[in-house]
Amino acid sequence: MRSGKRICKEEALRGCGTKWKNAVCKTAIMLLLVCVSVLDPGNLPEAAAADKISDTEGWSWDAAADQAPYFDGWVQDDAGLLTSDEEKALESECRRLFKIYGTGVYIVTTPNFGGGDIKDWQRRIFSQYDLGADCDGSGVMLAISMAERDWGLVGFGSAQEAFSTYARERLGSLILDDLSDGEFYEAFSGYLSIADDYLAAAEEGTPYTERHRYREGWRLPVILGVSFLLSLGISATVVIAWRKGMNTRVRQNGAMEYLKAGSFYLSNRSDLFLYHTVSRTKKPEQHSSGGSGSMRSDSSGTSGKF
Amino acid sequence: MDFVQYKCPCCGAALRFSPGAQKLSCGSCGNEYDLETLRQYEKEEERGSGREEEQELNWEYQREAQGAKRTEDGKYICPSCGAEIEADENTVSTTCPYCDNVVVIRASASGEYEPDVMIPFQIKGDQARQMLENFCGGKRLLPKNFRDRSYLKNLKGYYVPYWLFDCDASAEMSFNATRTRAWSDSEYDYLETSYYLVNRAGGMEFYHVPVDGSTEMDDDTTESIEPFDYGALTEFNPAYLAGYETDKYDVDAKAAEGRAKERLYRSAEQVMRGTVSGYDTVTVKHRHLDAKNGKVHYALFPVWMFETVYNGKKYQFAINGQTGKMVGELPVDRGAFWKYLCGFTAIGTAICSILGILLFGGVL
Numbered sequence: 001m002r003s004g005k006r007i008c009k010e011e012a013l014r015g016c017g018t019k020w021k022n023a024v025c026k027t028a029i030m031l032l033l034v035c036v037s038v039l040d041p042g043n044l045p046e047a048a049a050a051d052k053i054s055d056t057e058g059w060s061w062d063a064a065a066d067q068a069p070y071f072d073g074w075v076q077d078d079a080g081l082l083t084s085d086e087e088k089a090l091e092s093e094c095r096r097l098f099k100i101y102g103t104g105v106y107i108v109t110t111p112n113f114g115g116g117d118i119k120d121w122q123r124r125i126f127s128q129y130d131l132g133a134d135c136d137g138s139g140v141m142l143a144i145s146m147a148e149r150d151w152g153l154v155g156f157g158s159a160q161e162a163f164s165t166y167a168r169e170r171l172g173s174l175i176l177d178d179l180s181d182g183e184f185y186e187a188f189s190g191y192l193s194i195a196d197d198y199l200a201a202a203e204e205g206t207p208y209t210e211r212h213r214y215r216e217g218w219r220l221p222v223i224l225g226v227s228f229l230l231s232l233g234i235s236a237t238v239v240i241a242w243r244k245g246m247n248t249r250v251r252q253n254g255a256m257e258y259l260k261a262g263s264f265y266l267s268n269r270s271d272l273f274l275y276h277t278v279s280r281t282k283k284p285e286q287h288s289s290g291g292s293g294s295m296r297s298d299s300s301g302t303s304g305k306f
Numbered sequence: 307m308d309f310v311q312y313k314c315p316c317c318g319a320a321l322r323f324s325p326g327a328q329k330l331s332c333g334s335c336g337n338e339y340d341l342e343t344l345r346q347y348e349k350e351e352e353r354g355s356g357r358e359e360e361q362e363l364n365w366e367y368q369r370e371a372q373g374a375k376r377t378e379d380g381k382y383i384c385p386s387c388g389a390e391i392e393a394d395e396n397t398v399s400t401t402c403p404y405c406d407n408v409v410v411i412r413a414s415a416s417g418e419y420e421p422d423v424m425i426p427f428q429i430k431g432d433q434a435r436q437m438l439e440n441f442c443g444g445k446r447l448l449p450k451n452f453r454d455r456s457y458l459k460n461l462k463g464y465y466v467p468y469w470l471f472d473c474d475a476s477a478e479m480s481f482n483a484t485r486t487r488a489w490s491d492s493e494y495d496y497l498e499t500s501y502y503l504v505n506r507a508g509g510m511e512f513y514h515v516p517v518d519g520s521t522e523m524d525d526d527t528t529e530s531i532e533p534f535d536y537g538a539l540t541e542f543n544p545a546y547l548a549g550y551e552t553d554k555y556d557v558d559a560k561a562a563e564g565r566a567k568e569r570l571y572r573s574a575e576q577v578m579r580g581t582v583s584g585y586d587t588v589t590v591k592h593r594h595l596d597a598k599n600g601k602v603h604y605a606l607f608p609v610w611m612f613e614t615v616y617n618g619k620k621y622q623f624a625i626n627g628q629t630g631k632m633v634g635e636l637p638v639d640r641g642a643f644w645k646y647l648c649g650f651t652a653i654g655t656a657i658c659s660i661l662g663i664l665l666f667g668g669v670l
Contacts, residue, residue, distance in 0.1 A: 224655070224659055227656075228655045231658055236647060245445070246447060246635065248635075249527055249529075250526075251530070252569060258513055258573075264508065267508050269506055271483075271502055271503075271505075273500065274315045274347065275335075275500075276498055278496060278499075279496070281495050283490070283492075283495060
């Protein structure tokens, strides 16, 4: 759990709306900027923005008011799912992806996003914190909310090309097991690795879509294995059938051929009804949506339960 | 006054009379029964239990033996030329080396039997050899020594001794049977199961159930070449034996009757079971099988027999000398078996892999 400020609930975000609070916010911001500029001219907001890409520590935007949202770096672990080492490792990988592809790759965790569609919450966060400012609005965000057990993956700007519906659903299904098992670092590492593949393919002009599917690396051994098993099965069937044809002896089951025609008679025949039983089973309930792990996609986002 | 306590056919608990329904009801499972139903049920239960499944049957043999023409030192005399003939006690017929006459060696007088019926050969030697050659022709797993035709000379014609059993079989059987009915409403799926006690009793006649009387002949083989057409059954005549080998039985009728009874009782049960229809499940509860008026005949039936030994194991192949039905076991060359299996698998794997790679394009 990070000390300091957290991303507030939507109600809190919207709650910062009274005039006098805004005035206090603006005054505090001005004072802070004055102090910072006195200490180091290079740290003025404009300069900071220009140097963001080369800043090895990432960027931050400090809000003056207590309830104002706060976003620090590429990984925002408000739910406290990662150790600080894990978070640093993920941060540096996100930074590397940003340097190579110019796309912001974000990971956000929260204890409770307030309910509703997590994708809408993600879009609000992205716009609220202006996360695409450095990369022409291009970004992708994986968000986890622990209370609702929701996950969401949303593409923004030109990154939507790399993260098509097919690509997002595939990524979601690949990391779902780790999310469900609570292996969050593994899930997020997997997300970054797959995002790297997707962004590389998009850069080459061949993003992964329904028509251009990701080729799984395990395909050739599987083809060989299946071919071998299929051939073995068919060959064994043929050769064993040949072997069976070498022994045609069959012991007789009875003596029906020796039953004298017309000699059979029934001397007693009775069918006695005794009792009956009735059992019943409840019909299974129909569910409108699938169980855990089901995914829903819209034009730029995919979400589900873990 | 005798007190009768009826038990529930469903769960075995004691039944009580329910004045409201005027039936006997079970406090444990809730079923209700008419008194008449229970009386019939008890009667069938008593009839079915406590009886042995089978009873001993005495077979009536058809033809007693005549005396044998044997010298004191155990040699046989040709009735045609009076010469001494070499033969053992199991030989039924042989050819006199002096006058070429077919000589039938009569059984000795100590309780043995002469054949009373037979079926003469109708399939000739050439035909039988051709049939065997055709059968072996397509068999890729035969050992190499079958490549030439020399194995065909091992095909020989035999008259095989059989015991033919006639009897009247009777069967009394009871079955547990059920019928089910299913339906549904908006909340539940229902299944109603009705339980029945089914009884059948009856009889049937079996005519000439054959069991071979020779230990030399494998029972699987002699049963497999059935049936023989009894329309061609004729009185025993030694003239038919010429040119063929004939062995006397060395399994007597008493030893053979077990197999005959096993077969005809199985058929009797099958026939009874066939009269129980209209149920979803039927299981046998009791069975009682009986046979009477047993008669046994000693017969000779024609069989073309091919025998070979491969890797220390004997293989027999037979052709029904009357109908031409072929059955038997031929040896399998294990090397050929594995060669074909591995070869087909290798070729198949190569073809399927190429097709798979072309279809799915999975080469990265």
